[in-house]
Amino acid sequence: MAAVIEVSGISKSFKAYDVVGKGFLSSFRRKYYSKKALNNVSFSVGEGELIALLGRNGSGKSTLIKILTGILFPDKGEVSVLGFDPWNERIKLAEHIGVVLGAHGQLFWDLPPLDAFEFMRKIYHVPRKAYERRLNTFLDALEIRGIYKRQVRTLSLGEQMKCNFVASVLHGPQIVFLDEATIGVDLISKAMLTKTIMEMNKSENVTFVLTTHIVEDIAMAKRILILNRGSLVFDDRKEKLEGLFGDRVRIDLQMTTDVPREYARYGRILEKGHNYVRLEVSKKTLKKPSFIKLLSSKNVMDYRVSEIGLTNILMKLYSSMREKRGKGGGGHV
């Protein structure tokens, strides 16, 4: 698989400030500092890959997307996207990529999405027939035929996001960067977007790089990259991420009496009530005779064992990175 994105040791810092003090005078007192948004990040993406770029707020995801699309330039390091230097060959690169940047859209607030679609057709020089064929496909796939001639300001956020997506991919890009592209989109619309993305990835071999906090979006990706405070701390298959905590399960226990203290010996107590406890234990523990005996005791009214989902895996991962950082660790997985 040929690499379409190659990133080598890029770093990027921003100048930021905190206000000093409180009240009216705080507007005039600022303490400037340099915020490292990216720190020596390297990776490559092959043609037709669908990767998810994850990380907490402020971890550097959007900065990375902006560097890959030529909006920002790195302080150091090298980037090649489709063989172009995004900074020096931005216009040439823009012909071949599609970009959805969260709430900011390719749409024009006072005009219907149709006008934005026409505008994109002209600036990307898409032949009329190809444009109409592609537009009709998206209008049906995302069910926006009924709204694409309405003024953007009257559309819901989800409808705007769907139209914004269409405007960004009408020209048939080779790589699509989606930065928080499903904010405000309802479940059904999200499923439509997911299906469209998967279809484009499969039939047109379009490479997708998406940043998101939504687990359903992550499910599309086969490969996950995680940024923590500007450093790349995870880059592997999604299964590997799931496997990080794959030996752990959760048990919800309903008791007829108070919860005995001895449960704490077998795992971590996540939640505890008068006669209820939620435990996280290893799968090996489930096979221990003493634990099985405990579960079979008379005072256990009911119990349920469940796998740890992707949401919880990410929660645990982000928490562990925060703890490591607190202890002076690098936060790598």
Add this chain to the structure above:
Amino acid sequence: MFRSVEKAEALLAIGIKSSLAYRLDYLFFFCFRIIFALLMLFVWSAIYFASNTQSIAGISQQQMYAYYFLVGVMFSIMTISPSDQLQSDIRSGGVAIAFTRPINYAFQLFFYSLSVDLLYMIISIPLLVITAFFVALKLSLATLVLLAIEMAIGYALSSLISFMIGSLAVYLTETGGIMVVTWNIALLLAGGIMPLSLFPPLVSHVLLLLPFQMFIYTPVSTLLGTMTSAEAAKEIAVGSVWAIILFAVASLMWYRIRKSITSAGG
């Protein structure tokens, strides 16, 4: 080349459509120009009456009235659109979206601003008709060609100045105040408050060497016939030199500022 024309046409079309959503706003701007001309008309009526003369520095009362209605027409040349748009793009992060398109940002900004200003120019046409009530305008083909060149250079100059002020938003975030101050000073230096020929000779001579005369004084004087073709040609040459200088300065500024642009998001 064809591709650039197609992109320019797309930007003009979308800009005009977006601007037409606020068509009532254009009506108010038209009213402002009429009110400005009427205010000046009253002021100069008083001055002519008090000085008990029919002509001041060779300008008749009718020519003076016509001058201010034509100033209203030329307000369209003194554009603030690039500054407005650039500042708004930097503040809202819209500049990031503009950078994802296969068009040079300055090119996008220029044609989008031109689309806004074209509408201002169109609504100025009734002012030309009003002017014709006061004086017979010189509307020969040669005058119209000269006028078109002067207006084009004047618009390019004011766009460049507006662009330079707007680009300061990278450092200052808000440049509305600087634009208002600059616009009012430019209005005075361009002959918008009074014709440059009424200034003391030395000042008038200096002002004719600055770029601002191309915004109002030179095109209005050409239309009124108070400036000869040779004088107009000289002012066009002065304006062209300024256009080259300002273009070089604006390009240099943009080169430096482009690197500093950091839109929202982390």
